[in-house]
Amino acid sequence: MAKWFLPFYLFTFLPFTSCVDEEEFPDTPQGNFEALWQIIDQHYCFLDYKQHEIGLDWQQVYNKYKVRVNKGMTNQQLFEVLADMLSELRDGHVNMNAAHDYARNWSWHEDYPSNFSDSLLRAYLGRDYKIAAGIDYRVLDDNIGYVRYESFQQGVGEGNLNEMLSEFMTCNGIIIDIRNNGGGDLSNAQQLAARFVQQKTLVGYIQHKTGKGHSDFSAMEPRYLEPSKQLRWHKPVCVLTNRHVYSAANEFTLYMHTLPNVKIVGDHTGGGAGMPFSSSLPNGWSVRFSAVPMYDTQRQPAEFGIEPDYRVDLTVDDFKRGKDTIIEFARKLLAE
Amino acid sequence: MVVSAQTVHNTAWQVGVGSTNILDTYLSQEKFSGVGITLLNSDERLRDSCRWSTIVEHELNMSSVEDRAGKREELQGGYTLFLGRQYLWQWGTLRLQAGAMAAADLGFIYNTSNSNNPAQGRVSLQLMPTATTSYTLRLWRRPLKLRYELQLPLAGVMFSPNYGQSYYEIFSLGDYDHNIVPTTFVSAPNLRHQLSVDYPVSRRLTLRLGYLGHYQQANVNNLKSHIYHHRLMIGVVADFLKVKR
Numbered sequence: 001m002a003k004w005f006l007p008f009y010l011f012t013f014l015p016f017t018s019c020v021d022e023e024e025f026p027d028t029p030q031g032n033f034e035a036l037w038q039i040i041d042q043h044y045c046f047l048d049y050k051q052h053e054i055g056l057d058w059q060q061v062y063n064k065y066k067v068r069v070n071k072g073m074t075n076q077q078l079f080e081v082l083a084d085m086l087s088e089l090r091d092g093h094v095n096m097n098a099a100h101d102y103a104r105n106w107s108w109h110e111d112y113p114s115n116f117s118d119s120l121l122r123a124y125l126g127r128d129y130k131i132a133a134g135i136d137y138r139v140l141d142d143n144i145g146y147v148r149y150e151s152f153q154q155g156v157g158e159g160n161l162n163e164m165l166s167e168f169m170t171c172n173g174i175i176i177d178i179r180n181n182g183g184g185d186l187s188n189a190q191q192l193a194a195r196f197v198q199q200k201t202l203v204g205y206i207q208h209k210t211g212k213g214h215s216d217f218s219a220m221e222p223r224y225l226e227p228s229k230q231l232r233w234h235k236p237v238c239v240l241t242n243r244h245v246y247s248a249a250n251e252f253t254l255y256m257h258t259l260p261n262v263k264i265v266g267d268h269t270g271g272g273a274g275m276p277f278s279s280s281l282p283n284g285w286s287v288r289f290s291a292v293p294m295y296d297t298q299r300q301p302a303e304f305g306i307e308p309d310y311r312v313d314l315t316v317d318d319f320k321r322g323k324d325t326i327i328e329f330a331r332k333l334l335a336e
Numbered sequence: 337m338v339v340s341a342q343t344v345h346n347t348a349w350q351v352g353v354g355s356t357n358i359l360d361t362y363l364s365q366e367k368f369s370g371v372g373i374t375l376l377n378s379d380e381r382l383r384d385s386c387r388w389s390t391i392v393e394h395e396l397n398m399s400s401v402e403d404r405a406g407k408r409e410e411l412q413g414g415y416t417l418f419l420g421r422q423y424l425w426q427w428g429t430l431r432l433q434a435g436a437m438a439a440a441d442l443g444f445i446y447n448t449s450n451s452n453n454p455a456q457g458r459v460s461l462q463l464m465p466t467a468t469t470s471y472t473l474r475l476w477r478r479p480l481k482l483r484y485e486l487q488l489p490l491a492g493v494m495f496s497p498n499y500g501q502s503y504y505e506i507f508s509l510g511d512y513d514h515n516i517v518p519t520t521f522v523s524a525p526n527l528r529h530q531l532s533v534d535y536p537v538s539r540r541l542t543l544r545l546g547y548l549g550h551y552q553q554a555n556v557n558n559l560k561s562h563i564y565h566h567r568l569m570i571g572v573v574a575d576f577l578k579v580k581r
Binding site: 018019020021022024027035038039043045186187206208209210211212216218221223275276277278279280281282283284285286288291292 | 405511
């Protein structure tokens with residue numbers, strides 16, 4: 001019997017096996033258009049949400065842009081059409097990268113006042129501020145600790161945070177200024193937020209796509225913020241935001257928003273609640289898109305940003321006086 | 337009275353180079369191709385009084401591949417341990433061995449351009465029927481052995497993220513979602529085969545030249561992947577005799 005097993009196996013099971021392959025679009029303008037449209041159609045995580053919120057119909061987008069693609073067009077022309085198509089998603093996490101250009105939709109901050117001035121920031125920090133890895137900090141005149149975290153792409157160590165909080169030990173409150181922070185590593189945002197939470201706290205939910213359909217998602221899994229086992233801050237905190245707060249910085253705002261002793265001051269954040277994945281086109285252009293949606297505690301995506309507790313804009317008068325309206329508002333709030 | 341048992345160790349060390357073709361839709365819809373290197377060590381133990389042999393093989397692969405536009409690059413590496421038992425039938429110089437094998441595979445594909453999905457881990461355990469046939473003929477007054485080895489995985493388990501699941505969810509948040517996937521010859525139709533020619537250069541040492549094809553495929557969690565290795569192999573085979581009294 002044993003000697004017949006192999007031939008039996010070969011002739012019985014081999015017909016059921018086959019190559020695992022994927023359809024390859026040709027490296028032509030039409031092929032690259034089809035490939036890009038399909039990547040978004042099958043992998044982008046906010047198609048249903050944006051259909052509901054802004055009336056996005058991805059099939060209509062296909063029909064609208066397909067007629068703009070022809071085989072005689074140049075690379076630059078093709079790039080322009082594909083970039084326009086991606087702009088329909090209104091998502092800062094959606095980009096296409098070619099050697100000659102970087103496709104993006106930055107309307108989430110370009111269409112709004114910046115509410116941030118580098119000149120004013122320098123005036124507040126002075127020259128003797130301290131630098132702990134990615135964080136600049138100092139104690140302001142009214143005994144308020146001021147923290148500037150420009151980008152979550154720059155890491156910060158637990159030792160850095162211990163030193164910073166030790167410096168602020170006698171302060172009445174802390175201002176964490178993340179304006180213009182476009183995101184970076186989510187773990188840096190979590191690490192900082194963990195210094196301000198006193199117990200395990202639900203900060204939102206996360207899910208992922210399980211298939212190609214626009215509605216194919218896993219169950220929402222809760223996300224918790226665990227308190228740091230090292231030095232923690234118990235007194236009031238103000239987080240300063242503007243429209244340029246995006247992605248991991250948006251998530252940081254989401255975390256801090258759930259904490260009772262924290263107030264968000266400034267402008268609406270930019271959003272960016274989908275963790276981006278990457279792929280590539282037949283011609284080698286890389287594509288980035290939101291793939292893993294994250295939600296707040298009400299199970300709503302913060303894709304279009306978070307409303308602050310106190311809406312404050314920089315005023316021209318304050319700017320002329322060398323004052324940052326948002327920082328000054330936060331100082332008053334903490335003094336109260 | 338002294339009773340002795342002899343065990344013949346047939347050990348081969350081979351190195352090979354050749355083409356690699358990779359598809360992993362978790363990383364890109366595009367296929368990547370390039371060159372790779374394989375190191376292969378195989379050891380077969382056969383007692384003189386027994387027709388069952390024990391096989392242990394170690395296969396190490398490294399490849400560097402790029403997309404068809406030549407703009408994106410992936411690096412692939414993997415180690416596979418094969419453990420098997422085969423039964424021997426022999427008719428003159430024609431030998432046929434058949435049996436079962438287990439293969440433990442550990443590897444990765446790293447896409448140098450991607451952001452939050454830069455790499456795909458590959459961990460799997462497969463059970464597979466295996467067969468080896470060899471035929472020895474004489475050429476230039478020396479025995480020349482033609483050998484063919486085949487493995488076809490029947491079933492197993494493998495690790496895979498879900499379709500759009502990030503590694504952050506799996507390893508930082510601990511959110512598992514069908515990440516250990518049972519596989520069959522339908523969902524993971526793999527094949528590994530080797531054709532070789534052994535030419536003895538001394539009483540104990542044999543030169544081996546051949547082709548190794550290792551085709552790993554999977555279609556699980558709506559993700560498709562394949563790694564095709566084609567290698568031109570060269571190496572040496574040595575026979576050792578162990579006697580137990």
